[in-house]
Amino acid sequence: MSLFMDLNLPFTADKKRLKTLLETAAHLGFSTVAINYVHKAQSKGKQEIPKPTPLDQLVDELPIVQGRSRPIKILNRLTILVTDTNHYRTNAAEYKAYDILAVHPTTEKLFHAACMTFDVDIICITITERLPFFFKRAPINAARERGVMFEVCYAAAIRDSTMRRYTLTNGLALVERNNGKNVIISSGTDKALELRGPYDVANLAQLFGMSEAEAKDGVSSNCRSVLLHAETRKTASGIIYTVKTPKDTExxxxxxxxxxxxxxxxxxxxxxxxxxxxxxxxxxxxxxxxxxxxxxxxxxx
Amino acid sequence: KERTDIKLKMPPAVYERVVVKNSPVYQYMKVSLVLEKAQTKLTAVEFKHLITTGLKSLYGEVGAAFPFDLLTFEEDTLTAVLRIYSRGLVRLWSSLTLLGFFQQQRCAFRVLQVSRTSSYTL
Known part of the structure; x- marks a missing residue:
């Protein structure tokens, strides 16, 4: 049986809200969630990439996932909104604090670069406005070969009917190009009432033109391959990794x-x-x- | 010897296996509505109207005209069993998923069960 994951729960400083959000996600049957920190890269000035808040400071007790009797697993994810090529820095030390790394390209050139060269796990697709460019097959195929996933968020579609149209349009355009192969569907909401269950999401993904199996992969096994891809990014091809041990203490x-x-x-x-x-x-x-x-x-x- | 005794005492299995060979005519869904203000009351007519509104906003007039039935409705838990032609399941389900508001307050449909036989959802 596959585990369901929701890899985009935006970070809120409000602890109570985050708690209800996590409890709802666990109740709906998501066994892994990722808390998303968005970094808007700017051209001018020194950029501070936010550090993830340690989990024990965020939640006191992990809620139990419904149907699995196991506590929910929480990861940290960084999303960089890139507007220029040099906003993404390869192997920056700040990225290492996060489990998953995502980019949100805003122009065709950046999308091409993100698919071809950026060492990331997820590429976000714009869902709140008309696509600023057309998807081309070459970068999308390259991304697929490198194991990078495309992410479509559905929360905006619940909020507003115009956004719903854009979400569907962009999702359809994406699935038309890559045949629904490497797409993940996640929520992208900080409100508990905008979260939907994994099977609801899989059904919703069928509206993008994905088949039943592909849609289910979009909330389960594709997310798992994102996590595995993230592991390989941290390590040397997932085989060896080095840990710096403190010398003085213990x-x-x-x-x-x-x-x-x-x-x-x-x-x-x-x-x-x-x-x-x-x-x-x-x-x-x-x-x-x-x-x-x-x-x-x-x-x- | 003791073990065989225990086996004999066990009650007969209560499960029943149903095989549906052709694609079923209907699908049954058990859904519950979660509202922001938990005290809000709804009648069965309002409930069905809400679902039809959702269908109409996502699929237009043709979608809203697709026949579905509200078989049972519990007013205190806001839980209902819907019956829909199999072809319309994806459409009905997706419109339930994308329904986010009821009279200017947030709401969410939680799909509890989807089945092709009514005896299990009811």
Whole structure:
């Protein structure tokens, strides 16, 4: 059975509202949601990318997903509204705090660049106004090969009949071009009464011209591949990743962690640890190197 | 030996398997309406009118003319069972999904169940 996800719940500072929103999402059967932080990139001045609020500060208790008896999973997502090519910076350190990275291109050139080169997980489609450009097959196929998904939000369609027309038009135009293959449907609302259940959303996606199976994928398995794609962005092809461990605080615990990552024989490593402490020190030095080396590079450039 | 005894004591299975070979004529939906102000009362006629308005705003006159029936309606929980021709299910469902307002207050239809046989939804 596939898990349902809603990868766009806009961040609100209002804790009570966020709580009801999360409870409604869990009640409707979404087992994973992403809290979305929108960053409007500007050409002038220094840009501050917002830092995600830690989850334990946002919610006290995770609501239980209906029908799965498991707490809901909450992720952080950053959406960058790009109006110029240099607004997206490759490998910026601020992006790493987020689980999912999305861009919202506003011009055809940016859309092309986002599909072809940007290392992101989701490309948002404008739904509140007429499309400023036509979708072309070449960038959309390239995005599909790279595993980047297109996102259509449905909340605006509930709010207003003009927006509904634009949402349907743009959704239809998108599905016409990519045959409904890599589309995800998410809510994009901070009001609990504008959230809809996963099967409702799948049914709604059929209005975009997707088949029943594709529409269901749009709320389940395509979202899952977004998460997996996000994992590979953080790591080297999803195989290896480096963790910077703090040296001073609790050296013993962190050392055992790093050792088990590096060598394939944890028992022998443990033995060594008990025999001599100097050994563990050298190992931790080695594992600490890659992140610090990266840091130097970024500071130099 | 004990285990066989337990098996014998068990009541017969209560489930029933229904196989529908041709595509069914009707589909049944169990829906409930959630309103911003929980005290608001609706009659069955108002409820059906609300759904028809939703159909009309999304599909126009032709959509609003598509026949569907309100089989049961509970006024205190605002839960209803609808019957629709199978061909119209997607249209009815999507118009329920996109219905967001009832008399200037926010509302949402929660689809509780969709079935092709009436005995399970009722």
């Amino acid at each position: 050296p013993k615990e962190t050392d055992t962690d790093t050792i088990s990552m590096v060598t394939d024989e944890p028992p022998s490593a443990k033995k060594r640890k008990t025999s001599a402490e100097t050994d563990t020190d050298t190992v931790s030095m080695v594992t600490d190197e890659p992140p610090s080396a990266k840091k130097q590079k970024t500071s130099a450039s």
